[in-house]
Amino acid sequence: MMWSWIPQNWSQIWHLTWENLKLGVLPALYGLIISLPLGVVAARWRWIYPPVLTVVNVLYAIPSLALFIALIPAFGLTDTTVIIALTVFSLCIILPNVPPSVRQAATAMGYGTLRRLVTVELPLAIPVIIAGLRVSVVSNISLASLGQLIGVSSLGYLFIDGLQRDFPTEIYVGLFFVIVLALVCDLILVAIRRVLTPWQPRRQRRLERRLPLRRVTA
């Protein structure tokens, strides 16, 4: 471990961390933007849910490197390729899980469909949405390092460079920053959820436990 290497290369580490952060967060947000309407539609017309889920699962099964390579002809060796691929892995169909009694009460009080969706169902889905984002963001941050294999800069650079130069310090630093980045993002998401859902009992967050952990695809 060569500690002096760190301050000497600080600006590069910082730059790579920032790139890695972008590759982790943006796909998760795009994934959410695509998944949310799908979830709303699937909650409304239940028969849509099983086929959509099957398609999403098949997409998860594609190795990420294979997906990068498949996208290169269209988007080249760019950020876009990595972001699109990771967006695919961030799809997470969330069914707004509103207790039937709450839905019924809302209807019976004179809510229209759209207003009920926006002011009742979506706010109640926040815990599940954030739980989904946590899984996506953390797995994307780790998957983003693979982007380096097609030349898109991320903390993955430190792994490849360290390996080629037989310089373990660089690999350790890369690993450390990936983990710290993932942890920090996760904590921020938890904090956001706390702020947005003061109405949740502190101890039991049953909604989240219902969401199965997604397998990280490599």
Add this chain to the structure above:
Amino acid sequence: MITFEEVTKEYPDGTVAVDALNLEVPAGKTVVLVGPSGCGKTTTLRMVNRLVEPTRGRILLDGQDIREQNPARLRRGIGYVIQQTGLFPHRTVEDNIATVPVLSGWARGKARDRARELIDLVGLDPALARRYPYQLSGGQQQRVGVARALAADPPVLLMDEPFSAVDPVVRASLQDELISLQNTLQKTVVLVTHDIEEAIKVGDLVALYRPHGTIAQFDTPERLLGDPVDDYVAGFVGFDRGIRRLSFFPSAGLELSPAPVLSADATVAKAQATGEPWILVADDSGPRGWIQATRLGDHPGGTSLGGLTAEGVGHTFRAGIDSLRAALDAAVLSPSGQAVAVDDEGRVVGVATFDELRAAIQAADAADTAGISGAGRAREAVPADNSKKRPQAATPESSGSESSGSESSGSGSSGTESEGSEPSGARP
């Protein structure tokens, strides 16, 4: 007024939930739909606010077909309370209550003020206004549910098993509260329950359903207990309906005898002179106890009654206020077989024997059967005055509801959540 005209609800699989129903819910009255599960009572209720659309027939609200109105607007004029409360978990108590006013376009401040009024009306602690539903006990949540339904002051209130999910003590206090609210607000209430006791307690009229969406009997609770149309109804209202029906007969007509009542300083000789088999010793604070006449002989004639051992009174009833059921109960529990009547301050006003009770019951029964309103409430469907002043029965429910503050302790919520304990049964 809500009118059902030949209303049928048939599901695509052929199940008939409601079968050619004709029913009239008079304005300002509480009509209870009661029956076994799957009898169509909830379907009937949900057709009123168009959560369920009838297959055939029509439903009129104050003479207007409900299908002519936009469903959302129709629903804002109809309060709705359900068993699971359906409170919005992400909104505070006051915002939950303000839901319909806000939907109807009130300014937020005005809607909040209205919510505060209702918090007071349903007997909730104002400190709960900023809490979230998960922080409330079951009984408190149900009160919020009722307040929310009443927020926009709708003329009609639909209640679907509103009190089924809370424990018996809380349920009794919520029922009492509903009756007293109804006395002031006079909403047109349709309440669904599977509990015949609840139906009899809160209903001005009760519609008892048969299993497949037809009504077996639509009548006042007194008539349902006193004159069931068939064995099905008789079976449903229960085996002790004769005694329960006495709840509807006031004790005002009961003849009270002051003869056996003596003060503590009266002498044994005076007691013997009355010729009564039992002597009730009483003072200004109330009855002290019964002494059997045969035991008096053991003591010199000059002994004052206060010095003798007396047997407990058991149970008293308030003359003219409580029902004949309470009086009968007092007689059954009394060692002398005589019911002790007291006034509002608890002072003894007289006693009644079984013979006098029987006479009073027969008189009340005769008056009721003759259709004279001698039974406190008219048996005809729509009495002119809307007050639901009912003689109070000495049932376990009503005695339970008198213990105030029992709600939060009874509902089993944990310490912090119930700290704003409710002034439950405390309201008169």
